[in-house]
Amino acid sequence: MPEMPELETIKRSLEPHIKGRRIDDVELLLSRQIKHPSPEEFVSRIKGQRIRELQRRGKYLILVLDNHIFLVIHLRMSGQACYCGPNDSDRKHSRIIFHLDDGARFVFADTRTLGTIYAMREDELSMINGLAELGPEPLSDDFTIEYLKDVLSGKKGKIKSFLLKQNYIAGLGNIYVDECLFLAGINPLRTPDSVTGAEAKKLHACINKVIEDGINDGGTTFRDYRDGVGGKGSHQNNLYAYGRGGQPCRKCGTIMEKIKVGGRGTVYCPKCQKLK
CATH class of the missing domain: 3.20.190.10 (MutM-like, N-terminal)
Known part of the structure; x- marks a missing residue:
């Protein structure tokens, strides 16, 4: 999507x-x-x-x-x-x-x-x-570090599934959630309420970064996506996690693992994103 x-x-x-x-x-x-x-x-x-x-x-x-x-x-x-x-x-x-x-x-x-x-x-x-139920968007004035800390607080379940919920943060999907969790060093199986204040600050920055990078690259094209004049995006060439299960981590060389979280395919590095 x-x-x-x-x-x-x-x-x-x-x-x-x-x-x-x-x-x-x-x-x-x-x-x-x-x-x-x-x-x-x-x-x-x-x-x-x-x-x-x-x-x-x-x-x-x-x-x-x-x-x-x-x-x-x-x-x-x-x-x-x-x-x-x-x-x-x-x-x-x-x-x-x-x-x-x-x-x-x-x-x-x-x-x-x-x-x-x-x-x-x-x-x-x-x-x-x-x-009508959309939450604030990355890169917007409403998407602050304090907002992210507040919505993470007290939330159970898996953080991967949490970040996909559009009523918390609008615009994130499977690709960019895998990417921001990788860059923030957060395991997708952790609970939202386990994220520390320092980790939340880093996650906030990483969410904004992956969205900005995706826009600068014209989006990510694997199959169907085209821009308004039929062009393909190039961000698929710059991904760290999504779609890279079984390949070496671009940071540490460890083989990336692919699992399912909430029914969604999820890729992470077991070394860079240790489960705490």
Whole structure:
């Protein structure tokens, strides 16, 4: 699933092409991926409106239209939000096509059809549970060391699973959680409440670092992820932990171990991330 760096890259790459453009028509090829309102009302709310602003919240891409309708896109596992120029071929697995006033298209494509899309009034945004319940994001003013210490305090379970919960920290997924835990030297099986104040400070810095590095590299591409103009990310070339089970640790040379935590594949170094 695309995480915060991927969604931020998609937003930035789309902005020069679709911001300010008018949506002249909407082509529904798989209307069941529209979760609200009805397909007919979805088209009615969007058709003829200009894209005033592009936003991102956690793993959600949001297009704000002139009539104050929020087009909310959650890509989930294999979704793509992409720009196709007037002379570009149609994107594979296109599900909803927004025809723009310059002859170009903004396309919601999805191989596995797990993504969702909404056209919401501002007072309806709270209906999207995942969006309404998001916690603060890395790199934001609200994501402070004190905030992280507070939310870790008293929490049981596994810290890997804790960091994946979007109501605590928005935008982190499997890739960047493995990365930040590795850089912070924290074993994924530890409980959140076992993290010391000094470790929390380091973890906070590492979370911000892996997200910033991911954005600077244009995201991580293993299979489906592409930016808004079809480009691949390069952060997969700079990973320390994710996807490196059975390979030597890039810090100490110990073979990285792959386990499952909360049903999610997890890679860590048994030497650099000792279980305390």
